Amino acid sequence: MCTCPNCNSKVTRVHDYRIQRIKDIPLFFKHTFIILKKRRYRCNACGKNFMNI
Ligand SMILES: [Zn+2]
Known part of the structure; x- marks a missing residue:
């Protein structure tokens, strides 16, 4: 549960999940992935959509 940044009402429903891989930072000769779950x-x-990481 979180709060709408636009009107400050409580939002209980998750509209969508998205897993985003931000990839390929070469670090010590290994490839690293940063995984964000948004x-x-x-x-x-x-009616506004917003993200929460
Ligand atoms: Zn709102």
Whole structure:
């Protein structure tokens, strides 16, 4: 549960999950992946979509 940054009402529904791989930072000759799991919410009150990492 989180709060809408636009209108400050509580948002309980997760609209979408997305896993994003930010790849390929060569580090000590190994390839590294940064994995972000983003949650997208949609506010019921104002209809705005926003992200929460
Ligand atoms: Zn809102």
